[in-house]
Amino acid sequence: MQKLLLLGAEAIAQGAIDGGMSGVYAYPGTPSTEITEYVQQYDLAKERNIHSQWSANEKTAMESGLGMSYAGKRAMVCMKHVGLNVAADAFINSAITGSNGGLLVTVADDPSMHSSQNEQDSRYYGKFAQIPILEPASQQEAYDMAYFGFQLSEKFNIPVMIRFTTRLAHSRAGVERKPLLDQNELVLPSNPTQFVLLPAIARKQYKGLLNSFAGFIEDSEESTFNHYYEGTDKKLGIIACGLAYNYLMENYTETELAHPVLKIGQYPMPRSKVEKLMEECDEVLILEDGYPIIEELLKGYLAKEKVHGRLDGSLPRDGELDPNLIAKALKLASEDEVTEIPQDVKDIIANRPPAMCVGCGHIDAYNALNEALSDYGLGRVFSDIGCYTLGALPPYNAINSCVDMGASITMAKGAADAGLVPAVSVIGDSTFTHSGMTGLIDAVNESSPITVMISDNFTTGMTGGQDSAALGKIEDICKGIGVDPEHIIVFTPLKKNHDQMVEIMKKELAYDGVSVIIPRRQCIQTTKNVALNERIRELNLR
Amino acid sequence: MKTDIILAGVGGQGILSIAATIGMGALANNLHLKQAEVHGMSQRGGAVQSHFRLSSDPIASDLIPRGGCDIVLSVEPMESLRYIDFLKKDGWIITNSTPFVNIPNYPDVDEVIAKIKERKNVIILDADKIAKEIGSPRSSNIVALGAATPFIDIPFESFEEAIKLIFKKKGEKIINANIEALRAGRAVADAR
Structure with a gap:
């Protein structure tokens, strides 16, 4: 085939x-x-x-x-x-x-x-x-x-x-x-x-x-996913979990690997194979593309076993593995090839972090929010997981938290409980229906003085424009939860509407209770999505 | 035979189309391949790269070891320098000379080009300009690929066949534009 x-x-x-x-x-x-x-x-x-x-x-x-x-x-x-x-x-x-x-x-x-x-x-x-x-x-x-x-x-x-x-x-x-x-x-x-x-x-x-x-x-x-490869050099045995096995083998494309290797693809660990490796080898190196879970298990709390890996510095404690890191752990690294970027070159390479797209509605919403909040001082915007998290970066510097899905609303509530008034939440449409709604109920039940900005772009943007469960439902959900309809306000985040947006935001920030403001404009990455455009028309969201 | 390539650029510049074209060409020649891409957050205008490994033998790692890469193929000049720790001493840098400036602190382009030229094996071409000249401004990525084809152990015809397959849904006109782009890039490499 x-x-x-x-x-x-x-x-x-x-x-x-x-x-x-x-x-x-x-x-x-x-x-x-x-x-x-x-x-x-x-x-x-x-x-x-x-x-x-x-x-x-x-x-x-x-x-x-x-x-x-x-x-x-x-x-x-x-x-x-x-x-x-x-x-x-x-x-x-x-x-x-x-x-x-x-x-x-x-x-x-x-x-x-x-x-x-x-x-x-x-x-x-x-x-x-x-x-x-x-x-x-x-x-x-x-x-x-x-x-x-x-x-x-x-x-x-x-x-x-x-x-x-x-x-x-x-x-x-x-x-x-x-x-x-x-x-x-x-x-x-x-x-x-x-x-x-x-x-x-x-x-x-x-x-x-x-x-x-x-x-x-x-x-x-x-299991065929676990395999013991015999070896003659038993000074060291190697346990390689998942992808780490490939990085190990990359170092032996031209020379033979003489150490016994236990390749792991199925857990719980195959006990007799592990016992064999531990018994026949003087020391063991554990390669895991993640936390040192197997290493910790085999080393024991008192670290009596000669087990090497992320915990003793043979490999970095965090981050993903690669062939070079494993070469270093096995002391195979050669000095023949250039493996560093020269300093003079490093000096001219500028960082290029991801950014919100040119024309993105989140940008206009943040520009307005920054201005509306200028009277209150910094440090009161709790954000969430999505493209709008990039509002943390310059030139916006617009948000003060990003923790987990939905945390924007509940953290704003907690901060407001502590006296930080007004507190603002910034959350996307899809994240709102994922885990924001339940937090909004807490805020409504206590009439918390928070302003929740649900930046609605009709999609799950950061992951590439998947369907949003919130499509066409946000106002009804907020009303159903008990937000006063007079404080649910929808507007279009565009540069030309900047002054109008600032005015709305200032008014809602001053309100002593829960308000929901909804900047609503389609994600520019989805404009060619025929099925989505059809739904937007049907729901009359434009 | 083994060729390890790092494809470099900025999210949205079309390095995945380059990868797909080499991939099709490799499959048609029964070569083994592994190609690691960047998805997610970085695709929003950030620096992106793809590790592309081709071999007549099975390939172990999805990542190219640092110091082992044969070609850095970049659709943007500064991005070609970001990965030179991966490049072998005698490896090739093939890069577009037109910068993609979406950051406020983009370095002086002449200085960037000068640093690239310090390497032993370099082809620098203005892929944007060439693509415009042949009336296909959006094919600058394929122009850059064309300039790399002499160093990839796949017959040139296989690249052309790959383009026909990849752009099949977009019609004859787009196919021909991209084949012309590929040939124009190749001509730059051949004329050097």
């Missing part, structure tokens, strides 16, 4: 489709977005009626995926690493209910924080939930793990995590497909109380999960 040229993220989507998936549930987030987009744009997925519409947030996605699994069908839930924080309640408890149809939770981590606010390692969540984790080293493994992951999930009736990182998600390589499998029929769980986590039942279910763990380890021992 002709190989397909796929991003790692796309390979996971293709593997899941070919493995008999009936639905994917997700909220966009770099670097996971392309998984769901691939399913949305794929004709075969349409023919097979595979669900792929975006969810309002990662928690609703996780729960919908669990519901599809309950009904016996194969489902995949996708998110970026911080999305799993949002979905954590459902995720941890799904390990207690277990699954019925195969259930994959695919999480894309972002070491080095290319597009994120932290670099948390989702393998900790997998360990916390006590479920099997798969971690691909290549696009082909990404495909295979999604394909076989459903079968692993159904073997143990347990959700399975696929953990991968930005570098693999956004790198293309050839992938070979496997035969297309049928989707499952609708079948209810054989145990009618499996999903009812009343304490008495939950205790029983939890014991079942604990009893399954030996089976998970046994499966890891036999």
Whole structure:
């Protein structure tokens, strides 16, 4: 069969489709977005009626995926690493209910924080939930793990995590497909109380999960994703997890690797293979593209084992790995080639950070907000996750916080409670329906003196213009939550409306209660999106 | 055979189209390839790069090791310097000379060009100007690719075939404009 040229993220989507998936549930987030987009744009997925519409947030996605699994069908839930924080309640408890149809939770981590606010390692969540984790080293493994992951999930009736990182998600390589499998029929769980986590039942279910763990380890021992490569130089053994294996092998394209290597692609760790490596080698180097989770495990609290990695400085404590870092850890680095940019060249290379697009509505809204706030002084604008976070940079310097999805409204409320009045929240339309609405209820219930600016551009912009669950609903949602309709004000953020915007903002900032101001203009990146333009016309949003 | 290329530019300048064209050409010649891209936040006008690896043998890492890169192909002059720690000493810099100025502190262009010229193997071409001259101002990225083709171990015809496939949906006119752009860039490299 002709190989397909796929991003790692796309390979996971293709593997899941070919493995008999009936639905994917997700909220966009770099670097996971392309998984769901691939399913949305794929004709075969349409023919097979595979669900792929975006969810309002990662928690609703996780729960919908669990519901599809309950009904016996194969489902995949996708998110970026911080999305799993949002979905954590459902995720941890799904390990207690277990699954019925195969259930994959695919999480894309972002070491080095290319597009994120932290670099948390989702393998900790997998360990916390006590479920099997798969971690691909290549696009082909990404495909295979999604394909076989459903079968692993159904073997143990347990959700399975696929953990991968930005570098693999956004790198293309050839992938070979496997035969297309049928989707499952609708079948209810054989145990009618499996999903009812009343304490008495939950205790029983939890014991079942604990009893399954030996089976998970046994499966890891036999897994083709874990491999022990024998070696003659046993002064050092190497454990390479996921993508780190490639970076290791990059250093041995011309010379032979003489150390024994344990390549890990499935957790929990294959115990006997780890024991063998620890016994036959004097020292062990652990390569993980994330937190030092395995290193910490094997080193022990008292650090009695001769284990090297991120914790003893053999590798940097943070950031993503690369071939050069591993060469250095193995003392292979050669001085022959230039590996530094000369200082005189460094001096003339200017930083080029991302910026809001020329003509973006957020810019006009910020310019007005900065002026309207000038009477009150700095330090009172709480922002959120989206393109408008770039308002933190010069020349705007318009915001004072960016923490997590929805935190703008609740942090503004808390600051107002402390006496910072007025406090302002800046949030996008999609982020508002993701996690902003519940915070707005808190503010309304206490008539908090905050001004919430929902910068509405009809899309999830930062991730590339995906559908926004808020489209055409924002005023009704705010009214429903209890915001006084007289203090819900919509305007068009354009340079020519600057004075009008400043006037509206000044008035609402002075109001002693919750006001919602909505600068509304389409994201300029989506102007060619025919389906969106049609919806905007239908909803009469212009 | 192995060729490691870093494609450099600014989000929105079309380096992913260059990558797709080389990728198609590589597939048609049964070469192994890995191509790491930048998506997300940096695409909004920030510095972007793509690591493109081609080989007759299987490839291990998605990232090119520093000091191991054969070609830095850049659609913007300053961006070509950002990755020279990756370039081999005798590796090639092939870059467009027209700056993309979207920051207030963009350095003096002549100084940038002078620093590029300090390297051993360099091709600097005004891809924007060439693209305008052939009546296809939006194809400057493909002009730059054309100038790199002599150093990539793929037959020139395969690049042309790749362009036909990639721009298929956009029609004959766009295909021909891009093929002409590719040839114009190639001519600069051949005339050196």
